[in-house]
Amino acid sequence: MEIQTGKEKNTVVVSIKGKIDAVTAPELEKELSNLIAQGENFFLFNFSELEYISSAGLRSLLAAAKQVKPKGGNIVFSGLKGPVGDVFKISGFGTIFKIFETQEDALK
């Protein structure tokens, strides 16, 4: 799994390549915790290159959401495809998170 972070205005764009599963989820959690501790509240997850996410990965995203929501922050997703898109649909994550087709749409 590779994590790349960038900043667009006040939003941290997190692009993840590969898989988020029980093995790689802790690394993602640590990265997000660091960013949140630095005061970042707005995150855009670009999953256009994410192949797979397991329940452990979903948990990490939920944990991050639970941390920024009380501070008035938000988490959005873009570029979901294939299995990742299915998981988000089935798990109902689509009902609690905003999902966009492209990064540009999400940044608006």
Add this chain to the structure above:
Amino acid sequence: MSLALNKIKTAGRGGLAFRMSLFILTSTACIFIAAFGYSYFYSRSQILADVEKNAEIITLATVSKIEVVLGGVEKVPSYLARSLGSSKPALPELQKRISDLLQTNPEIFGSAVAYEPYAFDSKTLYSAPYICRGKQGGLVSSFLGNKEYQYFFQDWYQIPKELDKPIWSEPYFDEGAGNIIMSTYSIPFYSNKGGKQIFTGVVTADISLEWLMETIKKISSRQSSHAFLISRHGVFVSHPNKDYIMRESIFSIAEASNDPALREIGRDMIHGGKGFVILKDHFAGQKAWMYYAPLPSLGWSIGVVFPEDKLFASIGKLGAIILAIGAAGFLALLIVIIAISGTITKPLRVLADKAGEIARGNLEVEIPTVSSRDEVAALSNSFQNMKIALKEYIGNLAETTAAKERIESELKIAHTIQMSFLPKRFPPFPEKEELEIFAVLEPAKEVGGDLYDFFLIDEEHVFFSIGDVSGKGVPAALFMAVTKTLMKGIASQTISPSITLSHVNLELCKDNDSFMFVTVFCGILNLKTGELLFANAGHNLPVLISAGGDIRWLSSPPALLLGIMEDAQFETSRMILTPGDTLFLYTDGVTEAMNPQQEFFSDQTLISTIAGCQNKRSPEEIIDCVLKAVKAFAGVEPQSDDITMLALHYRGKRTRQGNKVK
């Protein structure tokens, strides 16, 4: 056993003491031999050089002395010869001169004046008056020359005549003079006839060489040497071995002993050479060195012999003492080396023993303390520290292993408990012919987060559910237990799956610090009517296998999984099951099973597998078929998630005749 062998091996040829001794003593021996050898041979050559110098000095000094004496001795007959040259005396006068000569020179034993034929008296052929000392002390007069003794052809006459110069003869014993060594000095004399010097005759003097012998003998006393004298022909005139004197020559000795080198030396000597040479051991009884120099007037040669043993006696003794010191030194060195290597090898042997003990498991052995502060002591201390560390480590390991075994046994118990939660008795409701149900759950670890459940709410309604807690292992198992219990409790009270899910969700959201969540699909089937109510919270949609053979996904509006949002909304869906329909529920452990190529089993493969299992109608057969396919697909890849499957087959009510009643 091997330890004992170890001891023998190290004490013996491979041992430190042996190797150290060998190397040190060998190198020391080499150095010692080199130094000693060099010193010895240098001393030898120094001694030889000294000897040569001394011999030279003494011999030449002696030769000078002898020459002086000889010079003096030669003068006397010379005067006579010269006087005869100017005038020819009468016989009585001549005899008187000869007598005077003898009177005044005690070393001259006899003297003659021999004239050429008819030179003295024209009528007399032989004229050679000879006067010598008598046995009683007087003088005896005689005449040389007769038919038997034609003195003209004698060496003492002819050679001076030919050479025109005085010569000394070969030595001889003169019995008349008491058997002493003599040599005759012959001088030619000339008379003036018509302006020319004509050879007229020879004056002779027989001279004793006893004093010469004495002088030669004197050389012997010093330096443990002895001297010899050889004549013009190499005959021994003087030699420590009296048998040689006048009987052997240096050449006869060389011949007898087959020593060509000696012959060469002899030749050089009689040709007036000087030198310092080695003689083979036949000459002096042992190897010897010799200095030789000529006696020019006599044409003879002196040799001074130095036997080797006396020559090198002093350094021989010195050498023996040094060797003895060396040997004693070696012995001492050997003892010291053995002692020192003992101080090294003894602690090492002890350590090796103790290591063997430790290897056998005995960690209580005492490591002996070494008093010195060298490397062996350092090793000993390290060893002691290692032993202590090892003991601690093993102790920790034992504790940890015991703890691990406790946990494992507890996990086994937990597994048993968890499995006992799940309904496992099949068929669960034998009296309900309308329904066939089967389920299987294979956790990835001893305990897991998947769940399934089914029970009769009342006579006509059966509640069933399947769920998947996020994660694996003990945390998921605990959450699973809570969820299942909640569901059972709440579902019994209400007839609506969505309301059930709402309530369960609410309870799960409370005090959920760990952000755990669970996906659930649950439903209620009316056994009489076939009406199926169901709701889904984030779980995989089940597969509906219709009586006719169609296989399709059940559809349900998406909803959030349980445990996240308290106010999440759920919807109940409704459909009628035809008798013969089968509902197949599963968790993502099936579709997300991975093979070694890191591919997922996938939804598509599930559908096609189920399609392939069509001839197997009962839930148990279908589940078994799918499970086999998943296991075959995964191969050696370890199971990463819990695998759960639940299948319901709705038969509908049957008449006694076996006809289905709608």
